Amino acid sequence: MRMRMEGWELGLPFALVGAAAGWISAGVLASPLVDVALGGKQEVAAVCAGIIGGLIGALLPRVVAPRQAWHGRGSTWACLAALVLPGGALAGGLIAGITGGSLYTAATGVVNGVICAAATLPICGAVLEAALRAERARLGSIVAASDRRAVWQILAASLSAATLAALPEWPAARLGQVPVPEIVGALALGAWIAIGLLILADAAALGHRLPRAAADAAEPCSPDAIAPDPAVPRVDLGLGDDVHARLARGDAYRGRDRASLLVIGSHAEARAALAGALRRGALCFALGAAVLVAHRWAAGDGAVHAYRAAHCALGHDRNCDAVEQRRRAMERSHGNRPRTGERRPDLL
Incomplete structure (x- = not known):
C-alpha cells in the first residue's frame, strides 16, 4: 500500500x-531541575523547530512512498528516524547558535537537539502511523474523512501528553524561578478541545450520515443492472464494494431501471470503522482530561512541596543545606532524649 x-x-x-x-x-532544558541550557529562548526554539518539522513532514511522503513500493511499511520507521534525528540536531545547533553565539553552545545545542528529537520520535511515529492508516479507504469517502481526522486527533493527544514534561515549571513559577507556563497550559487545553470537536464529527458521521445513506439507498443492486449516468449522485462509504441504490423503476416506455442515488461500500465495514474511531477518540479525550488534571495539581501546594524536595535532593539550592542540618540536629536531640520511664545511664 503506497502513501x-x-x-x-x-x-x-x-x-x-x-x-x-x-x-x-x-523550557525543560532551562528549568532549575535540569539547568543545561539558557532560558528565554523558547520563542526561537519554537520557530526553528517548527520550520524544520514542517520540512520533514513535507519530505516524508516523497521518501516513504518509493520505499513502501519495494520494502513495505517496515522501512518507513527507519526513514522517519533518519529524518527526525538529524532534524533535531540541526534545530538544536541553530537555536543554540542564535541565542548563545559560540561554538561550544552550538555543539551542546546539537546534543540537546538529538536527545529532544529522540523523545519526540514517538509522537512523529504516531502521526505517521495514523497517516498510513488513512490509506485504507477510498479518497473522498466517509471513512477516509474519519481517517484524516484521526491524524489530527492522534496529533492533539500526543501533544497533550508531551506537555506533561513541563509540569515542574508550575511549582517553579510559584517560587519565582521561571515564568508561568501559560503557553503550555493553553496547548493542553486547546488539544483537549480539538479532540472533543473531532469526536463530534465522527459521531455525526456514524449517527447521521451513515444511517441516512442506508435509508436513502436501501436496495442492493449490481452496477451492471443500472443505466449509467454520471449525473447520478454517489455516496462512497469508503470500504467494501457493495452497491446500494435508490431506483426509479422503468416502465414500458423508459425500459431499464434508473438510479437516482448510489451508495458504494459496505455499511457494516464503515460502521465498524467509525465505531473504532469513536472508541479511539474517547481514549484520547480521557488522556487529555487526565493531562489537564495533572497540570491543575502541578499548580497546587502539594506539587510545590514535592518540587522543593526534588530541588534540594539534586543540590541546586544552598539553603537546603542549612535546613537539612537543622533537621538532623533535631533528630539527634530527639534520639538522645530519654524515653518515658527510662533512666539515663549517667544517673545509674
Whole structure:
C-alpha cells in the first residue's frame, strides 16, 4: 500500500509537532531541575523547530512512498528516524547558535537537539502511523474523512501528553524561578478541545450520515443492472464494494431501471470503522482530561512541596543545606532524649 498523502498534509502536523516540542524542550532544558541550557529562548526554539518539522513532514511522503513500493511499511520507521534525528540536531545547533553565539553552545545545542528529537520520535511515529492508516479507504469517502481526522486527533493527544514534561515549571513559577507556563497550559487545553470537536464529527458521521445513506439507498443492486449516468449522485462509504441504490423503476416506455442515488461500500465495514474511531477518540479525550488534571495539581501546594524536595535532593539550592542540618540536629536531640520511664545511664 503506497502513501497517498500530499506533502502539505503531513507538513502542517509535523510543523506543529516541531513548534510544540521546541517550546516545551527549551523550557525543560532551562528549568532549575535540569539547568543545561539558557532560558528565554523558547520563542526561537519554537520557530526553528517548527520550520524544520514542517520540512520533514513535507519530505516524508516523497521518501516513504518509493520505499513502501519495494520494502513495505517496515522501512518507513527507519526513514522517519533518519529524518527526525538529524532534524533535531540541526534545530538544536541553530537555536543554540542564535541565542548563545559560540561554538561550544552550538555543539551542546546539537546534543540537546538529538536527545529532544529522540523523545519526540514517538509522537512523529504516531502521526505517521495514523497517516498510513488513512490509506485504507477510498479518497473522498466517509471513512477516509474519519481517517484524516484521526491524524489530527492522534496529533492533539500526543501533544497533550508531551506537555506533561513541563509540569515542574508550575511549582517553579510559584517560587519565582521561571515564568508561568501559560503557553503550555493553553496547548493542553486547546488539544483537549480539538479532540472533543473531532469526536463530534465522527459521531455525526456514524449517527447521521451513515444511517441516512442506508435509508436513502436501501436496495442492493449490481452496477451492471443500472443505466449509467454520471449525473447520478454517489455516496462512497469508503470500504467494501457493495452497491446500494435508490431506483426509479422503468416502465414500458423508459425500459431499464434508473438510479437516482448510489451508495458504494459496505455499511457494516464503515460502521465498524467509525465505531473504532469513536472508541479511539474517547481514549484520547480521557488522556487529555487526565493531562489537564495533572497540570491543575502541578499548580497546587502539594506539587510545590514535592518540587522543593526534588530541588534540594539534586543540590541546586544552598539553603537546603542549612535546613537539612537543622533537621538532623533535631533528630539527634530527639534520639538522645530519654524515653518515658527510662533512666539515663549517667544517673545509674
